[in-house]
Amino acid sequence: MSLTISELKVRNVAVIGAGPCGLSAAKELRREGHKVVVFERQSQAGGTWVYNPTVEADPLGSDPSRTIVHSSVYASLRTNLPRELMGFRDYPFVSTGQPYSDSRRFPGHREVFLYINDYATAFGLTELVRFETEVVYAGLVNGKWRVRSRMANGVTVDEIFDAVVVCNGNDTEPRTADIPGIDAWPGKQMHSHNYRIPDPFRDLVVILIGVGSSALDISMDIAQVAKEVHIASRSAKVGVLGNVSGYDNLKLHPMVEIESVHKDGSVIFNDGSVVLADVILHCTGYKYHFPFLDTNGIVTVEDNCVGPLYKHTFPRALAPWLSFVGLPLMGIGFILYEFQSKWIAGVLSGRIGLPSEEEMMRDIEALYLLLEASGTPTRYTHGIGHCRMEYMDWFAGECGIPGIEEWRKEIYYATKKNYIVRPHAFRDEWDNEDLALKAHEDFTKCRSNGVDRTCIS
Numbered sequence: 218m219s220l221t222i223s224e225l226k227v228r229n230v231a232v233i234g235a236g237p238c239g240l241s242a243a244k245e246l247r248r249e250g251h252k253v254v255v256f257e258r259q260s261q262a263g264g265t266w267v268y269n270p271t272v273e274a275d276p277l278g279s280d281p282s283r284t285i286v287h288s289s290v291y292a293s294l295r296t297n298l299p300r301e302l303m304g305f306r307d308y309p310f311v312s313t314g315q316p317y318s319d320s321r322r323f324p325g326h327r328e329v330f331l332y333i334n335d336y337a338t339a340f341g342l343t344e345l346v347r348f349e350t351e352v353v354y355a356g357l358v359n360g361k362w363r364v365r366s367r368m369a370n371g372v373t374v375d376e377i378f379d380a381v382v383v384c385n386g387n388d389t390e391p392r393t394a395d396i397p398g399i400d401a402w403p404g405k406q407m408h409s410h411n412y413r414i415p416d417p418f419r420d421l422v423v424i425l426i427g428v429g430s431s432a433l434d435i436s437m438d439i440a441q442v443a444k445e446v447h448i449a450s451r452s453a454k455v456g457v458l459g460n461v462s463g464y465d466n467l468k469l470h471p472m473v474e475i476e477s478v479h480k481d482g483s484v485i486f487n488d489g490s491v492v493l494a495d496v497i498l499h500c501t502g503y504k505y506h507f508p509f510l511d512t513n514g515i516v517t518v519e520d521n522c523v524g525p526l527y528k529h530t531f532p533r534a535l536a537p538w539l540s541f542v543g544l545p546l547m548g549i550g551f552i553l554y555e556f557q558s559k560w561i562a563g564v565l566s567g568r569i570g571l572p573s574e575e576e577m578m579r580d581i582e583a584l585y586l587l588l589e590a591s592g593t594p595t596r597y598t599h600g601i602g603h604c605r606m607e608y609m610d611w612f613a614g615e616c617g618i619p620g621i622e623e624w625r626k627e628i629y630y631a632t633k634k635n636y637i638v639r640p641h642a643f644r645d646e647w648d649n650e651d652l653a654l655k656a657h658e659d660f661t662k663c664r665s666n667g668v669d670r671t672c673i674s
C-alpha cells in the first residue's frame with residue numbers, strides 16, 4: 218500500500234559535504250519533502266572537483282594535525298569515464314557548447330566542476346548549502362543527532378537533526394604502503410593526494426606504487442620529464458601498460474613489491490631487481506575517514522571496512538537515521554549516488570520500507586561470507602566490481618524507477634575494454650560511437666522545460 222503525500226514523514230536532515238554525493242542527497246531529500254541543511258567546509262560546491270593547486274605540508278598526509286587540502290585532483294586530470302556515463306540521470310553531462318567549455322568526451326576536471334555547479338544551480342541546491350562551515354561533531358543524543366559545525370570565523374553552533382547523511386568524500390585521507398627500512402632511506406616520499414604537476418620530478422628517478430587509474434595517469438605525466446619512472450604493483454594489472462608506446466623511460470614491475478629500501482638510496486624489489494631512486498610516490502588509495510562521527514561504537518572503520526552497513530548505506534542499528542552516500546568502489550559514480558540518495562530520502566519519509574534489523578544483518582553477513590570465501594581482503598569490502606550493475610539496479614527497484622540503461626552498461630564495458638587495448642589513448646580513441654549516439658538520443662528525449670541538460674524524471 219503506498220502512502221499519500223500527507224502521510225509521508227518530513228525529517229530535518231543534515232547532509233555533510235557538498236560534493237556530487239551531498240548535492241544529489243540534498244536534491245532527493247528536498248524532493249521527498251524533507252528539510253535539508255548541507256554543511257560544506259570549502260567555499261564552493263564540487264568536492265574533489267574543486268581543483269586546488271596547493272598541496273598539504275606533509276606530503277604523505279600522515280600528520281593528523283596538518284591543514285587538510287580536500288581535493289586530490291591533479292592539473293592534467295581528465296575523467297576516466299566518458300561524459301555520457303558520468304552524469305546524473307536527471308541532469309546529463311552533455312557539453313553546454315559555451316566557448317569556455319571542454320566538450321571532449323572525457324573532459325578535464327574543470328568541466329566536471331562546472332557541470333556539478335550547473336546541477337546545483339539548476340535544482341536550486343546552492344541555497345541549501347552553508348559554505349565554509351565544517352562539521353566537527355555529529356553524535357546521537359536521545360535518539361536525535363547533535364551536529365556541531367564551525368564557521369570560518371571560528372564560531373561553533375550546535376543543532377539537532379532527525380537524520381544525518383554522510384557525504385564527506387573518500388579520496389582525501391591517504392593510505393600508504395609500509396616499506397621496510399624507510400626511516401634510513403634518503404629519498405622523498407609522497408602520496409598521490411599531493412601530486413599536481415610533473416615539474417618537480419624533472420630528471421629524477423621515481424618509483425610509483427599502485428595501479429589504479431590515477432597511478433597510470435600520473436606515471437605517464439611524470440615520465441614526460443623524469444629520468445625514469447618505475448611502476449611497482451602487487452597486481453598483474455600493471456601489465457596493461459605493456460601496451461603504452463612512446464614512454465621508453467617508463468618501466469613496469471607487475472606482481473612486485475618493494476622488499477626494502479636503504480640509506481644509499483637503493484630500492485630493492487622482491488624479484489631481486491634494484492633501483493637507485495629519488496622519490497617514492499604512493500598511489501595506494503585512500504582511507505574512509507569520519508573524524509566528526511560519534512556513534513558510540515555502533516559504526517566501526519577497520520581496514521577500510523565501514524560497518525556493519527546494509528547495502529553499504531545504512532548502519533542497520535541506526536537506520537534510517539544515519540546513512541552514507543558514495544562508499545561503494547568501482548560503481549558508476551554519479552548515477553549510483555543519485556539512486557542511493559533517492560532510496561535514503563524515500564526510506565526517511567516512510568515511502569520505502571526497510572527490512573527488519575535481523576534481515577539487514579543477515580544480508581550484511583552474507584556479503585562478508587562471500588568476500589571471505591572469494592579471498593577478498595577486508596579493505597575491498599565496499600568494492601562492488603563483482604556486482605555493480607545488479608547493485609545499482611537493486612536501488613532502482615526499491616525506488617520504483619528504471620534500472621541502469623542498456624546503453625550505459627554497454628558503454629561502461631566498452632570503455633573498460635578500450636582501456637586495456639589503449640591505456641594511453643582510451644580517452645581520445647574508441648570504436649563505440651554508436652553507443653554514445655544512443656545515450657544522446659535518450660538525453661534529448663528527456664530534456665525539457667528549457668533548462669539546458671535537465672531531465673525531469
Ligand code: FAD
Pocket residue numbers: 233234235236237238239256257258259262263264265266287289290291294295296297298303350351352353384385386387388431509542543549550551
Ligand atoms: P567529494 O567530491 O570528495 O566531496 C566531499 C565534500 O565534503 C567536499 O566538498 C568536502 O569539502 C566536504 N567535507 C568533508 N568533510 C567535511 C566536514 N567535516 N564538514 C563539512 N564538509 C565536509 N569519479 C568519476 O565518476 N569519474 C572520474 O573520472 C573520477 N576521477 C577521479 C580522480 C581522482 C584523482 C579522484 C580522487 C577521484 C575521482 N573520482 C572520479 C571519484 C570522485 O571522488 C567522485 O567523482 C566524487 O567526487 C565523489 O563525491 P563525494 O561527494 O562523495 O566526495
